[in-house]
Amino acid sequence: xxxxxxDVETITRVEGEGALRLKVRDGQLEDVQLNIYEPPRFxxxxxxxxxxxxxxxxxxRICGICPVAYQMSSCHAIEAACGVKVGEPIRTIRRLLxxxxxxxxxxxxxxxxxxxxxxxxxxxxxxxxxxGAVVQLALKMKKTGNKLxxxxxxxxxxxxxxxxxxxxxxxSKKDLRALLDPLKEAADGAEAMLRWAKPLDYPDxxxxxxxxxxxxxxxxxxxxxxxxxxxxxxxxxxxxxxVFEERHVEHSNALHSVVKARGHYLTGPLARFVLCYxxxxxxxxxxxxxxxxxxxxxxxxxxxxxxxVETLYAIEEAIRIIEAxxxxxxxxxxxxxxxxxxxxxxxxxRGMLCHHYTLDSDGTILDAEIIPPTSQNLASMEDDxxxxxxxxxxxxxxxxxxxCEHAIRNHDPCISCATHFLxxxxxxx
Amino acid sequence: xTRTVVVGIGNTFRHDDGVGLxxxxxxxxxxxxxxxIRESDGDGCSLLEMMRDAxxxxxxxxxxxxxxxxxxxxxEPSDSRISQIAPTSSHAFGLxxxxxxGATLGVLPASVVIYxxxxxxxxPGRGLSAPVRKAAASVIREIVAGLPVVET
Numbered sequence: 247x248x249x250x251x252x253d254v255e256t257i258t259r260v261e262g263e264g265a266l267r268l269k270v271r272d273g274q275l276e277d278v279q280l281n282i283y284e285p286p287r288f289x290x291x292x293x294x295x296x297x298x299x300x301x302x303x304x305x306x307r308i309c310g311i312c313p314v315a316y317q318m319s320s321c322h323a324i325e326a327a328c329g330v331k332v333g334e335p336i337r338t339i340r341r342l343l344x345x346x347x348x349x350x351x352x353x354x355x356x357x358x359x360x361x362x363x364x365x366x367x368x369x370x371x372x373x374x375x376x377x378g379a380v381v382q383l384a385l386k387m388k389k390t391g392n393k394l395x396x397x398x399x400x401x402x403x404x405x406x407x408x409x410x411x412x413x414x415x416x417x418s419k420k421d422l423r424a425l426l427d428p429l430k431e432a433a434d435g436a437e438a439m440l441r442w443a444k445p446l447d448y449p450d451x452x453x454x455x456x457x458x459x460x461x462x463x464x465x466x467x468x469x470x471x472x473x474x475x476x477x478x479x480x481x482x483x484x485x486x487x488x489v490f491e492e493r494h495v496e497h498s499n500a501l502h503s504v505v506k507a508r509g510h511y512l513t514g515p516l517a518r519f520v521l522c523y524x525x526x527x528x529x530x531x532x533x534x535x536x537x538x539x540x541x542x543x544x545x546x547x548x549x550x551x552x553x554x555v556e557t558l559y560a561i562e563e564a565i566r567i568i569e570a571x572x573x574x575x576x577x578x579x580x581x582x583x584x585x586x587x588x589x590x591x592x593x594x595x596r597g598m599l600c601h602h603y604t605l606d607s608d609g610t611i612l613d614a615e616i617i618p619p620t621s622q623n624l625a626s627m628e629d630d631x632x633x634x635x636x637x638x639x640x641x642x643x644x645x646x647x648x649x650c651e652h653a654i655r656n657h658d659p660c661i662s663c664a665t666h667f668l669x670x671x672x673x674x675x
Numbered sequence: 676x677t678r679t680v681v682v683g684i685g686n687t688f689r690h691d692d693g694v695g696l697x698x699x700x701x702x703x704x705x706x707x708x709x710x711x712i713r714e715s716d717g718d719g720c721s722l723l724e725m726m727r728d729a730x731x732x733x734x735x736x737x738x739x740x741x742x743x744x745x746x747x748x749x750x751e752p753s754d755s756r757i758s759q760i761a762p763t764s765s766h767a768f769g770l771x772x773x774x775x776x777g778a779t780l781g782v783l784p785a786s787v788v789i790y791x792x793x794x795x796x797x798x799p800g801r802g803l804s805a806p807v808r809k810a811a812a813s814v815i816r817e818i819v820a821g822l823p824v825v826e827t
Contacts, residue, residue, distance in 0.1 A: 354720070358768060370768075371775040378780050388720050403716055 327588025349391030583609030
């Protein structure tokens with residue numbers, strides 16, 4: 247038997263650490279394992295016994311790229327447990343904060359993390375030597391996203407202005423209005439980035455995913471709505487445990503989430519675009535159409551363009567909110583504690599993030615569950631690698647490794663969140 | 676007019692990791708003419724933006740490279756020691772990436788100097804260890820002494 251073994255020690259340009267192992271027997275791909283070796287982080291355990299007011303600040307620390315998502319999902323879950331639904335002004339500021347995070351995160355992923363895969367560069371710095379204009383554009387757009395998060399959240403990374411019930415301080419109308427011109431410029435930038443991404447080389451790779459996301463009747467989803475899927479799921483977030491479960495798998499510190507009745511599913515930009523296409527703005531729809539994107543899309547490589555469309559949406563939504571913004575009388579609502587369990591599902595840039603909290607009557611956290619998008623997507627990422635690497639096993643190991651990393655980065659995995667990323671090992675015998 | 680930006684990088688809630696910010700705040704209190712003082716948590720994209728319109732950038736960050744605590748390394752972006760003191764972070768894009776990207780794009784100031792101050796204590800909590808506090812004072816003196824003389 248011919249034996250060939252490839253070790254790709256670390257998959258770069260993803261958040262966190264892990265490894266990918268391919269087992270090849272007589273030229274056939276026998277097994278694919280995404281091994282997560284970053285140690286478990288025990289956030290759920292150390293939230294127990296703490297006050298219900300603490301998760302927005304504590305869980306924001308899980309990720310430097312999507313802290314807003316952690317803050318939003320925790321607030322919603324805790325408010326649900328306490329039977330409080332915040333009013334429109336606070337909900338709107340939360341959407342605005344989320345817009346900032348989507349802009350920051352998507353632009354970073356498109357230009358700095360994902361684009362080098364399509365163009366064959368080891369990293370964005372080497373890509374910048376030949377594609378300086380798009381990198382400069384990305385830097386400028388990201389700066390605008392960062393400013394938005396800073397104004398609403400109090401600082402760029404790990405915002406400090408979020409509390410259960412709302413915000414410590416409402417952003418000022420004047421500060422926000424100063425963002426209108428940069429945002430309008432960034433909207434043009436998102437369209438330019440999409441035009442730049444359109445001619446990239448996309449492999450034919452449609453996948454039979456069950457796509458899952460939060461869906462709201464009137465809005466592209468950030469932080470409110472039902473949990474829906476292309477497989478017919480349509481539930482309130484509180485029914486989450488009825489439909490989904492997290493399973494331990496031996497080779498990974500991250501749990502794998504599955505739809506109980508069927509198995510693997512996928513969350514993220516592809517799911518949102520397919521399931522919530524109708525809620526996009528006319529301009530975002532037009533940009534998608536010009537790029538050839540329709541709700542029939544199932545190719546994960548095209549997510550680089552979907553992220554551009556979503557970036558455009560987030561920018562337009564931010565502009566809409568800022569133009570209508572009036573400072574609320576009070577930036578938060580009181581959330582008195584009560585015993586109960588609450589569920590919160592919101593859309594992080596990389597997919598649906600669910601938090602569940604069980605509280606005691608004085609607000610002490612008895613139990614916490616955090617289900618990040620990457621752990622929901624891990625099994626589908628393994629399926630992708632199985633389907634994608636299988637026909638490409640004849641490639642030299644280094645090239646195969648790059649292809650696999652590309653297929654994984656389609657999903658913008660946040661492995662530190664999911665450990666819960668990446669060495670590649672191809673074991674050929 | 677030479678525009679100088681001093682960027683302190685770090686986290687004051689991790690003891691010595693905050694030394695860059697301590698230096699920046701001390702310099703801010705000195706109201707130095709034509710010097711803007713900025714604070715950074717290390718995000719590379721923001722660092723590039725902070726340096727963009729300056730002629731001269733001075734970056735101050737803590738290092739954890741195994742040197743004697745309090746050792747000050749004065750580095751330029753091309754210095755190979757940068758990768759030792761500022762390893763690539765899994766959190767996407769840090770100081771080293773910013774310097775590499777800035778050089779590639781041609782957007783770095785004509786002069787960039789990085790002061791790396793070797794830390795002793797990076798545990799959670801506030802305040803600097805004794806050797807790092809002493810090193811911070813010497814870096815502050817060196818930065819002020821190196822600024823162009825402004826006629827008033």
